[in-house]
Amino acid sequence: MQESTARKRKAGFQTQDNGIVDDGKQTDRRQNSSGISKFFPLILLFAAFYALYQYSGPTRRVASRWLSQEGKTPRHLPGWSTSTYIGLEADTPKRDAIVEAFRHAWLAYERDAMGDDEYHPVSHKGSNLTEAGGIGYTVVDSIDSMLLMGLDAEYLRARDWIEHQLSFERDAPFNTFETTIRVLGGLLSAYHHSGGDSLFLKRARELADRMLPVFDTPSGLPHPMVNLQRREGVWAKDDKEFVSTAEASTLQLEFRYLSELTDEDIYWRKAERVMAVLKSARQAPGLASIFMDPREGRFVTSAIRLGSRGDSYYEYLLKQFIQTDRTEDVYREMYEDAVQAIHDHLIQKSLQTGLTYTAELIPERNPRGEISWRLTPKQDFLVCFFAGNLLLSATRAGSLVDDVSVPPRAEELSDVGRRDWTTGIELLRTCMATHDTKTGLAPEIAHFRIPSDNLEVVQGVPGDWYIKGARVGEHPPYDARYMLRPETVESLFIAFRLTGDKRYRDHGWAIFQAIEKHCRVPSGGYATIVNVDDVPVQHEDKMETFFLSETLKYLFLLFSDGDTIPLSKYVFNTEAHPLPIFTPSIRTGFT
Ligand SMILES: *[C@@H]1O[C@H](CO)[C@@H](O)[C@H](O)[C@H]1NC(C)=O
Numbered sequence: 001m002q003e004s005t006a007r008k009r010k011a012g013f014q015t016q017d018n019g020i021v022d023d024g025k026q027t028d029r030r031q032n033s034s035g036i037s038k039f040f041p042l043i044l045l046f047a048a049f050y051a052l053y054q055y056s057g058p059t060r061r062v063a064s065r066w067l068s069q070e071g072k073t074p075r076h077l078p079g080w081s082t083s084t085y086i087g088l089e090a091d092t093p094k095r096d097a098i099v100e101a102f103r104h105a106w107l108a109y110e111r112d113a114m115g116d117d118e119y120h121p122v123s124h125k126g127s128n129l130t131e132a133g134g135i136g137y138t139v140v141d142s143i144d145s146m147l148l149m150g151l152d153a154e155y156l157r158a159r160d161w162i163e164h165q166l167s168f169e170r171d172a173p174f175n176t177f178e179t180t181i182r183v184l185g186g187l188l189s190a191y192h193h194s195g196g197d198s199l200f201l202k203r204a205r206e207l208a209d210r211m212l213p214v215f216d217t218p219s220g221l222p223h224p225m226v227n228l229q230r231r232e233g234v235w236a237k238d239d240k241e242f243v244s245t246a247e248a249s250t251l252q253l254e255f256r257y258l259s260e261l262t263d264e265d266i267y268w269r270k271a272e273r274v275m276a277v278l279k280s281a282r283q284a285p286g287l288a289s290i291f292m293d294p295r296e297g298r299f300v301t302s303a304i305r306l307g308s309r310g311d312s313y314y315e316y317l318l319k320q321f322i323q324t325d326r327t328e329d330v331y332r333e334m335y336e337d338a339v340q341a342i343h344d345h346l347i348q349k350s351l352q353t354g355l356t357y358t359a360e361l362i363p364e365r366n367p368r369g370e371i372s373w374r375l376t377p378k379q380d381f382l383v384c385f386f387a388g389n390l391l392l393s394a395t396r397a398g399s400l401v402d403d404v405s406v407p408p409r410a411e412e413l414s415d416v417g418r419r420d421w422t423t424g425i426e427l428l429r430t431c432m433a434t435h436d437t438k439t440g441l442a443p444e445i446a447h448f449r450i451p452s453d454n455l456e457v458v459q460g461v462p463g464d465w466y467i468k469g470a471r472v473g474e475h476p477p478y479d480a481r482y483m484l485r486p487e488t489v490e491s492l493f494i495a496f497r498l499t500g501d502k503r504y505r506d507h508g509w510a511i512f513q514a515i516e517k518h519c520r521v522p523s524g525g526y527a528t529i530v531n532v533d534d535v536p537v538q539h540e541d542k543m544e545t546f547f548l549s550e551t552l553k554y555l556f557l558l559f560s561d562g563d564t565i566p567l568s569k570y571v572f573n574t575e576a577h578p579l580p581i582f583t584p585s586i587r588t589g590f591t
Helices: 002-010 029-037 039-054 057-069 092-113 137-149 152-164 176-193 198-215 252-262 265-280 311-323 329-345 381-396 415-433 487-499 502-518 545-558
Strands: 118-120 125-127 173-175 225-227 232-234 289-293 298-304 347-349 356-358 360-365 371-376 378-380 445-448 570-572 578-580
Touching: 092 118, 092 125, 092 137, 092 152, 092 502, 092 545, 118 137, 137 152, 137 176, 137 545, 152 198, 173 176, 176 198, 176 225, 176 252, 176 545, 176 578, 198 225, 198 232, 198 252, 198 265, 252 265, 252 311, 252 578, 265 329, 311 329, 311 381, 311 570, 329 347, 329 381, 329 415, 356 381, 356 415, 378 381, 381 415, 381 487, 415 487, 487 502, 487 545, 502 545
Parallel strands: none
Antiparallel strands: 118 125, 173 225, 225 232, 289 298, 298 360, 347 356, 360 371, 378 445, 570 578
16 A cells, blocks of 8 residues: 555654644644743753753763853864865775665566566565556656666666556555655656656656646645546545645655746646745744644644654755755745754753754643643654755855855854754764664664663663664564665765765765675565664565665765766755756745
8 A cells, every 4th residue: 555655655654653632623823832832841851951961971071072162163064084084086896886786676676576666575576556556666766876877778678668658547546745756756857867858757747737636725735645547636544634744845846846847837836835835834933743734724733853754844945945056045044944943942962972863842732731742852764864954954055155165164154054064963973873783774763861761671772772662582663673764875975975074985885785784685676674683684575665766876876976966966855866956937936
């Protein structure tokens, strides 16, 4: 089923606390803001905790290092050093090893399941998202990787399949967001990187035309699902009549680029309307709950996090600003508003080693009906995209000059830019720390210790973070898996391109080696592993399409030279499809 796939992409839905306390009734502004004011006791509480551990041994050292920097402009930004600076030359042997891995994955799929939406590498079988038949999920999602990697023969076969076999005449609900980022984004990227092969634009347009009716809701926020044959929006069964915030707000790069290519406003106007609704629905202090109500165009009181269902809302605010060649300030303003709130409310430091992470806010309704917010120290693997996102925003939105140096100099960045750069580097360090497992791969969800933890429960666990519910000899919890996700290597790629510092390639290579060792299926393909802390590993029979589209592409680009998809000319959609930056002829109409 499509739905469960969507959850696997941006969630872990089964085990995630989505924290909806909304009863679906209109929440008036007063109630909303009184809910938010409940932040303040929480902040006080955490300030108290912080003060407490600040005065304990090792953390004090970390804290004092920070305090001594306050108020000064640092001469040297963190995240690179002259001794590890190597510039942006390609590392050809390593890059070629990534291409070999891509062929190992793709050729197995092509042999066993060509044209099917998804691939199961252990059973050598394919499957479709729905019984109505495939929509080219894997083929379309992978094809621009082939173009970039120079895999001409594979590319031509995939193109041939798209020309003769691909059909969107499918009478079943498909996830609006996943279809946009993987299929529409894949087609648009293939169009650009093939030098304008009209086949891809034709298919992209056909798909978008079938999808446009999803925006026909009272507010203009999209339905979460779309029936491609009937051309109508569909509600997801298990989410009442809500749409996740990330899913509504992660369509804009694709629809805007399509409008630019076709000179038809309609695609952009529909996607733009969503942004206008989001802006007017702003809930103090600028953070986004993970569900919205398309009938009323408002946030539903539900969890706030940078992980599943929240993540790419923040990503696309920044990337719309970048896509439009930094000519649309409304997105910069919305992004900066959100990132300020993230710093104020979600960013935390771990107890012993001072690792920066982002916590979640879960709303709870007490018997009197009032809402309070519980801060939960858990971070999805998905959040690791945000490290690179912050580095990118520091040098794009937070720069005082048009083109920052590689690596950036402190005086080239604004105060906000320096703050975001530093947080991005620290968050990346945390993401690397979560790879400190028996396999060298990070789990789907990491929990961080807080002072109120019963330390006995987590005893024997070294360091500051742990995988919740993982016990020796028992079936591993959902949190313990690694499903070939890209977010850490995505951020490593961005960090490398912005600094030329070898350490990011070294980390990326270590991750690639761990994937080779533990996820590679000898007879072809790569598989999810169910517990990153258990060797020998146990495979799950699934190779997500984002392994071909994102993980291997970002690794390939990490070892390519700086002129291959330069960050000054391209913006990556959230599925790693690089789309060109342009000055739009169709402007944003809201402010
Ligand atoms: C997936 O859908 C396509 C197109 O309808 C069909 O040819 C193929 O057999 C399906 N694959 C599976 C595994 O059902």
